[in-house]
Amino acid sequence: MGLKKGTAIVLVSGGMDSCLCAAIASKKFNLAFLHVSYGQRTQKRELKAFNDIAEFYGVKSKLVVDISHLKQIGGSSLTDKRIEIKKAKLKSSGIPNTYVPFRNANILAIAVSWAEVISAEKIFIGAMEEDSSGYPDCKAEFFKSFNEMISKGTKPGSKINVVTPLISFNKKQVVENSIKLNAPIHLSWSCYTETQIACGECDSCALRLRGFQLAGVNDPLRYKKNPNYV
Amino acid sequence: MGLKKGTAIVLVSGGMDSCLCAAIASKKFNLAFLHVSYGQRTQKRELKAFNDIAEFYGVKSKLVVDISHLKQIGGSSLTDKRIEIKKAKLKSSGIPNTYVPFRNANILAIAVSWAEVISAEKIFIGAMEEDSSGYPDCKAEFFKSFNEMISKGTKPGSKINVVTPLISFNKKQVVENSIKLNAPIHLSWSCYTETQIACGECDSCALRLRGFQLAGVNDPLRYKKNPNYV
Numbered sequence: 466m467g468l469k470k471g472t473a474i475v476l477v478s479g480g481m482d483s484c485l486c487a488a489i490a491s492k493k494f495n496l497a498f499l500h501v502s503y504g505q506r507t508q509k510r511e512l513k514a515f516n517d518i519a520e521f522y523g524v525k526s527k528l529v530v531d532i533s534h535l536k537q538i539g540g541s542s543l544t545d546k547r548i549e550i551k552k553a554k555l556k557s558s559g560i561p562n563t564y565v566p567f568r569n570a571n572i573l574a575i576a577v578s579w580a581e582v583i584s585a586e587k588i589f590i591g592a593m594e595e596d597s598s599g600y601p602d603c604k605a606e607f608f609k610s611f612n613e614m615i616s617k618g619t620k621p622g623s624k625i626n627v628v629t630p631l632i633s634f635n636k637k638q639v640v641e642n643s644i645k646l647n648a649p650i651h652l653s654w655s656c657y658t659e660t661q662i663a664c665g666e667c668d669s670c671a672l673r674l675r676g677f678q679l680a681g682v683n684d685p686l687r688y689k690k691n692p693n694y695v
Numbered sequence: 696m697g698l699k700k701g702t703a704i705v706l707v708s709g710g711m712d713s714c715l716c717a718a719i720a721s722k723k724f725n726l727a728f729l730h731v732s733y734g735q736r737t738q739k740r741e742l743k744a745f746n747d748i749a750e751f752y753g754v755k756s757k758l759v760v761d762i763s764h765l766k767q768i769g770g771s772s773l774t775d776k777r778i779e780i781k782k783a784k785l786k787s788s789g790i791p792n793t794y795v796p797f798r799n800a801n802i803l804a805i806a807v808s809w810a811e812v813i814s815a816e817k818i819f820i821g822a823m824e825e826d827s828s829g830y831p832d833c834k835a836e837f838f839k840s841f842n843e844m845i846s847k848g849t850k851p852g853s854k855i856n857v858v859t860p861l862i863s864f865n866k867k868q869v870v871e872n873s874i875k876l877n878a879p880i881h882l883s884w885s886c887y888t889e890t891q892i893a894c895g896e897c898d899s900c901a902l903r904l905r906g907f908q909l910a911g912v913n914d915p916l917r918y919k920k921n922p923n924y925v
């Protein structure tokens with residue numbers, strides 16, 4: 466593997482994409498893991514996945530941040546129990562109500578603050594433009610613009626950069642690359658609603674299962690229902 | 696005053712600058728006030744100022760957010776020997792060690808999330824380039840870049856913009872404009888150390904008092920000491 470050059474902060478939600486991101490970052494960088502909870506229904510389960518993946522990679526530099534003020538702001542079914550999480554309609558257009566407005570900007574701003582303190586150079590985020598349900602803050606041009614903003618708002622010479630290795634991937638490619646890089650996807654968690662056995666029916670489960678089905682691989686997680694999404 | 700066109704979120708710390716910002720925004724917009732606390736010593740007194748100024752302008756849409764995770768990030772540097780060295784460098788280059796890296800980006804990201812939910816168009820922040828001790832995220836070019844990033848990361852048609860009416864002001868001009876616009880500066884609070892009668896000697900009191908002295912106006916607040924700073 467050669468000498469690792471510097472430190473990369475990886476945003477590890479606990480899902481499959483961030484798990485692959487960690488695998489990719491681990492090839493070239495010393496890892497620091499950032500987990501952000503925001504009062505989402507499954508936050509304890511996601512934190513467990515975060516810690517399990519950190520243990521897998523031997524990551525000691527961990528930061529867990531609560532931004533439940535996003536819950537206070539509301540506007541999303543992930544954080545507002547009054548809004549029902551819709552069952553997956555993968556082909557429907559428009560922005561789903563699970564969207565937390567400007568969430569990635571909030572999370573990345575925290576990551577940049579931390580990066581300045583620990584002198585990290587890179588911030589890895591597993592955003593995917595295709596599978597992002599149209600969230601504006603998951604698009605390549607958003608991250609490009611965010612990087613320009615970082616260069617203006619941090620100390621000269623900081624050179625902190627957001628890196629999006631999965632930006633053009635689909636979930637099938639996430640599965641394929643995770644297997645190729647031995648990413649511990651069996652430790653990851655994707656379900657929006659359940660914390661023991663995944664539901665198999667929420668948007669997040671549907672996207673994940675379709676990825677495995679298209680890759681012709683069995684998901685190591687257990688599901689209550691396992692519909693055919695292909 | 697004519698018809699107010701839309702809603703503006705004003706970042707109201709409770710200090711004199713944000714008080715003037717509220718006065719400026721009130722001329723053209725319906726107001727929503729955002730207050731961010733981060734574990735600072737005088738946070739209860741600042742929150743009182745926030746509420747008093749909100750009452751003065753009849754603002755009902757208020758959001759108070761705690762981001763003490765920024766303290767968590769800063770605090771972690773105290774336990775990391777590698778970073779302590781850097782802190783010494785920071786001090787010598789003129790940026791005080793109270794500086795929270797990328798703080799304005801964090802605060803503005805919260806404001807944008809809220810703006811999307813309540814359909815606000817503008818976010819007013821009382822940043823002043825001259826009095827900002829060289830913080831990179833207080834400079835005009837940072838805010839310009841932040842606005843470009845907002846346009847990429849929010850729903851099409853959101854049109855949310857950060858506005859910095861005081862960016863080229865000094866504290867003398869803040870005092871003069873506050874009086875001109877009848878901003879309730881008697882309700883604002885600036886002191887870093889006291890919560891009943893301002894000390895008159897901390898950095899924040901000194902900047903404020905110098906502003907009043909240069910403008911030839913008496914500060915309506917009471918001070919324990921009132922040195923001549925001109």
